[in-house]
Amino acid sequence: MGLKVAKFGGSxxxxxxxxxxxxxxxxxxxxxxxxxxxAPGKRYDGDSKITDLLYLCRTHIEHNLPYExxxxxxxxxxxAIKVNLxxxxxxxxxxxxxxxxxxxxxxxxxxASRGEYLNALLAAEYFGYDFVDTAGLIVFDAKGRFxxxxxxxxxxxxxxxHKNAVLPGFYGSYPDGTIKTFSRGGSDITGAxxxxxxxxxxxxxxxxxxxxxxxxxxxxxxxKPIDSLSYKxxxxxxxxxxxxxxxxxxxxxxxxxxxxNIRNTNxxxxxxxxxxxxxxxxxxxxxxxIAGSKGFIVIGIYxxxxxxxxxxxxxxxxxxxxxxxxAHHLPSGIDTVSVVIExxxxxxxxxxxxxxxxxxxxxxxxxxxxxxxxxxxxxCGMASRRGVSAKLFTALAEAxxxxxxxxxxxxxxxxxxxxxxxxxxxSIRAIYGAFVK
Numbered sequence: 001m002g003l004k005v006a007k008f009g010g011s012x013x014x015x016x017x018x019x020x021x022x023x024x025x026x027x028x029x030x031x032x033x034x035x036x037x038x039a040p041g042k043r044y045d046g047d048s049k050i051t052d053l054l055y056l057c058r059t060h061i062e063h064n065l066p067y068e069x070x071x072x073x074x075x076x077x078x079x080a081i082k083v084n085l086x087x088x089x090x091x092x093x094x095x096x097x098x099x100x101x102x103x104x105x106x107x108x109x110x111x112a113s114r115g116e117y118l119n120a121l122l123a124a125e126y127f128g129y130d131f132v133d134t135a136g137l138i139v140f141d142a143k144g145r146f147x148x149x150x151x152x153x154x155x156x157x158x159x160x161x162h163k164n165a166v167l168p169g170f171y172g173s174y175p176d177g178t179i180k181t182f183s184r185g186g187s188d189i190t191g192a193x194x195x196x197x198x199x200x201x202x203x204x205x206x207x208x209x210x211x212x213x214x215x216x217x218x219x220x221x222x223x224k225p226i227d228s229l230s231y232k233x234x235x236x237x238x239x240x241x242x243x244x245x246x247x248x249x250x251x252x253x254x255x256x257x258x259x260x261n262i263r264n265t266n267x268x269x270x271x272x273x274x275x276x277x278x279x280x281x282x283x284x285x286x287x288x289x290i291a292g293s294k295g296f297i298v299i300g301i302y303x304x305x306x307x308x309x310x311x312x313x314x315x316x317x318x319x320x321x322x323x324x325x326x327a328h329h330l331p332s333g334i335d336t337v338s339v340v341i342e343x344x345x346x347x348x349x350x351x352x353x354x355x356x357x358x359x360x361x362x363x364x365x366x367x368x369x370x371x372x373x374x375x376x377x378x379x380c381g382m383a384s385r386r387g388v389s390a391k392l393f394t395a396l397a398e399a400x401x402x403x404x405x406x407x408x409x410x411x412x413x414x415x416x417x418x419x420x421x422x423x424x425x426x427s428i429r430a431i432y433g434a435f436v437k
Contacts, residue, residue, distance in 0.1 A: 010041020039115025138172025
């Protein structure tokens with residue numbers, strides 16, 4: 001199929017047994033020339049991720065608490081992998097450097113990055129691939145902003161020197177060489193960045209699930225898998241809570257038009273989900289998936305002749321910006337606008353925010369609905385299809401759900417409804433049942 005970049009998540013590289021599975025996967029296809037690995041994740045329920053332990057270790061040192069026991073747990077995890085796989089990497093030298101830097105006040109980003117760094121060293125020897133550190137290749141400016149073009153240039157030039165390589169995910173560096181981590185979904189982003197730099201034909205993202213499902217399996221019993229979806233659909237589903245792949249990880253692959261294949265390390269024979277720029281709409285499929293999140297607040301602002309008053313929306317958004325609050329949706333009418341925000345983003349300052357809206361907008365009245373869930377029904381097949389909205393709203397009505405808000409994008413690719421948190425699961429089951437047979 002051509003050049004592939006394979007990224008393995010924390011559960012895929014949690015211990016020697018999992019690394020052995022990844023090696024089999026890599027060796028099964030000679031096109032998997034570049035591999036990105038995460039830090040070891042949880043091996044079982046109740047276990048700890050290495051990254052969490054590294055943060056904990058630094059916190060202990062910051063508060064003058066004994067850190068040695070936590071640090072030893074970290075070292076033991078890596079030593080077990082080395083022994084189980086019969087590797088020769090000098091881990092003790094790496095541990096000594098880490099501990100020295102910890103004591104000397106190394107940044108949280110540096111400490112966290114060592115999880116991926118050490119795992120990449122082990123994986124590189126085990127696979128027989130070159131180890132390529134991402135520090136100095138994935139670069140940020142002095143303010144921590146990712147330098148997309150410079151990174152693409154540096155990575156591309158370096159990886160031309162290596163037929164096969166393992167790279168650590170999650171981090172790059174500032175201009176002075178100090179380690180800088182990505183905020184969220186770091187290893188996924190790294191994989192996409194590497195795929196773009198080497199002009200890969202496919203970016204494989206290996207995890208512990210066989211791609212995307214049409215709904216959360218904790219809510220819907222045995223939901224159907226999604227064989228393929230577009231970048232646009234993925235963005236919508238990820239934004240609304242589907243957690244297989246963070247939406248920020250899409251961008252580097254999307255701009256280079258590289259397909260993303262979500263695969264399951266534990267069931268490698270599953271084809272998984274293929275994500276492409278092209279919108280593929282099966283004739284018998286109306287929706288692609290359903291996703292949602294709880295904990296929103298809807299602020300309904302009512303003012304007579306609002307549509308004739310210039311600058312109202314700008315002033316409302318300006319107030320939200322002053323509070324550092326993002327407006328997720330703004331469904332509106334002639335004399336109304338509803339502002340949808342995350343409850344956690346305003347915390348205990350909601351009353352203060354409402355007073356500022358009253359003072360600046362001078363509405364006739366404000367209606368506040370808390371504990372609202374947003375549910376997105378997504379699919380390119382919905383566009384210009386008659387009866388989709390009617391079927392969705394009928395399903396919710398028959399389930400006894402009261403819809404508190406409706407918002408539909410101009411692309412007709414998604415319909416978002418707001419319901420009470422208590423109706424969240426029932427709403428998803430009702431929508432799924434109406435569209436999936």
